[in-house]
Amino acid sequence: MTQTILITGTSSGFGEATARLFAARGWNVIATMRNPEASNALQLGDNVLVTRLDVEDLDTIEAAISEGIARFGRIDALVNNAGYGLFAVFEGASREAVKRQFDVNVFGVMDVTRAILPHFRSNRKGTIINISSGAGVVGFPMASLYSASKFAVEGFTEALGYELSGLGITVKLVEPGGAPSTGFMARSGSEGAPIPVATDYYPFLEHIGKLYGGMAGGTDPDAVDKVASAIFEAATDCSNRLRYIPTNDIRPLMDARRGATEEQYQDLVQGIFLPQA
Numbered sequence: 001m002t003q004t005i006l007i008t009g010t011s012s013g014f015g016e017a018t019a020r021l022f023a024a025r026g027w028n029v030i031a032t033m034r035n036p037e038a039s040n041a042l043q044l045g046d047n048v049l050v051t052r053l054d055v056e057d058l059d060t061i062e063a064a065i066s067e068g069i070a071r072f073g074r075i076d077a078l079v080n081n082a083g084y085g086l087f088a089v090f091e092g093a094s095r096e097a098v099k100r101q102f103d104v105n106v107f108g109v110m111d112v113t114r115a116i117l118p119h120f121r122s123n124r125k126g127t128i129i130n131i132s133s134g135a136g137v138v139g140f141p142m143a144s145l146y147s148a149s150k151f152a153v154e155g156f157t158e159a160l161g162y163e164l165s166g167l168g169i170t171v172k173l174v175e176p177g178g179a180p181s182t183g184f185m186a187r188s189g190s191e192g193a194p195i196p197v198a199t200d201y202y203p204f205l206e207h208i209g210k211l212y213g214g215m216a217g218g219t220d221p222d223a224v225d226k227v228a229s230a231i232f233e234a235a236t237d238c239s240n241r242l243r244y245i246p247t248n249d250i251r252p253l254m255d256a257r258r259g260a261t262e263e264q265y266q267d268l269v270q271g272i273f274l275p276q277a
Contacts, residue, residue, distance in 0.1 A: 004028035004072040005235065006065065008053055008112060009082030011039050014131060014176070017228040018079060023048050025232065030068035030075065033082075055082050055108025061115045069119065077127040077235045078116050080109040085135075085146040088195040089205070097195065098145055105149035110156065117169070124168040129234050130157045131227075134177045134250030137257050141208055141273050158242060165240075172234045173243045176227045177220065177250030207275045220247040 005022050009015040010031040019031040023044050031042045032053030042050050049071050053064040068075055083105045086097060109130055120126030135143050136150025154173065161171035197205065220226065223246070230246035245251055256265050 002026065002028055002047070002072075003076040004030065004068065004074060005077040005079065006030040006032065006068055006075050006116070007079040007081055008032050008055060008108075010042060010050075011035070014224060014227045014231075015079075015081040016042065017224045018081065018231050019048065020044070021228045021232055022235075028072040030064065030072070032064050053082075053112075055112060056103050058111060058115075061112050065115055065119065074123060075116065075119060076123075076125065077129065078112065079129045079131065079231055079235075080112055081131045082108060083131065083149075085143065086195075087142050087146065089142065089197050089201050090144045091201075092195040092197050093145060094195075101145045101149050102152070105146070106152045106156070109153055113160070117164075120164075120169045121167055126169045127235050128157075128160075128164075128169065128171045129231055130171070130173055131231075132157070132173045132175045134175060134254055137175060138250075138253045138269065142205075142212075161242065170240065172241065174227060174230050174234060175243060175245050175250070175254070176223060177245075177247040204275070208273070211273070220249045223247045223249075 005027055007015055007019050007022075007029065010019045011033040015031075015033075019029050019042055023029045027047070029042075029044075029048045031048055031050045033039060033050075034052065034054045036050050036052050039050075042048055049068060051064050051067055052060050054060045065075065084101075086093065086101045088097075113128055116126070116128075120128075130153055132153050133146075133150045135147045136154045139147045139151075157171050157173050164171060226246040230244045234241070234244050245254060253269070256268050260268070
């Protein structure tokens with residue numbers, strides 16, 4: 001039987017590339033986005049259903065799942081990809097801005113997952129793949145809110161996997177590094193109102209701006225395709241593997257976070273992120 005996957009956030013970037021890959025590999029794809037009328041990129045054929053799903057709107061979540069099941073008979077896998085990054089000095093971010101970051105990146109993931117679990121339980125089968133980030137493992141300055149949201153996704157996914165392990169449902173994480181070609185950073189900068197910055201932060205911001213500008217040149221140019229391939233592997237390798245790191249740009253920091261002592265790790269990241277005297 002042809003398998004079916006539901007993917008959130010498919011209007012561009014990782015989501016669009018993943019939808020294209022699964023469709024090319026013969027899967028049925030439920031490609032969801034907030035505004036499908038504005039995108040014709042995924043009109044690929046009869047095995048692709050493009051429909052609306054806004055992770056902040058519970059009615060659209062339920063409707064997209066029901067429409068997908070009505071079209072293809074069942075859903076076998078879910079990719080929680082929709083998200084955005086709020087990059088700013090924390091002090092300047094309003095409570096509303098913080099709340100929206102978590103509404104999309106955390107509560108949206110939870111709401112879509114909760115909505116599909118009865119279907120997966122009834123089938124005694126399903127795979128949930130949550131898209132995290134290197135910033136969900138390493139705290140990045142100017143990304144404290146984004147990092148916090150992805151740290152939450154990491155903990156949620158790991159714990160949820162234990163709850164669902166006896167029900168035939170597997171839960172996995174894909175942890176990309178930098179991916180400038182997705183348009184994610186440009187899109188993130190347009191989300192919400194500008195965030196004010198106190199002048200006391202200016203010296204640090206100047207340092208971080210130069211640092212991140214240099215890092216951008218070292219990001220993986222093939223990140224989008226590598227992430228889509230990692231998602232496909234996670235959906236099809238029939239393993240209980242939890243984490244997939246598709247790009248090498250973030251790997252040294254993640255290896256240090258997970259493999260070094262706390263003192264070694266702090267020496268490393270402070271040497272990178274803090275201005276040196």
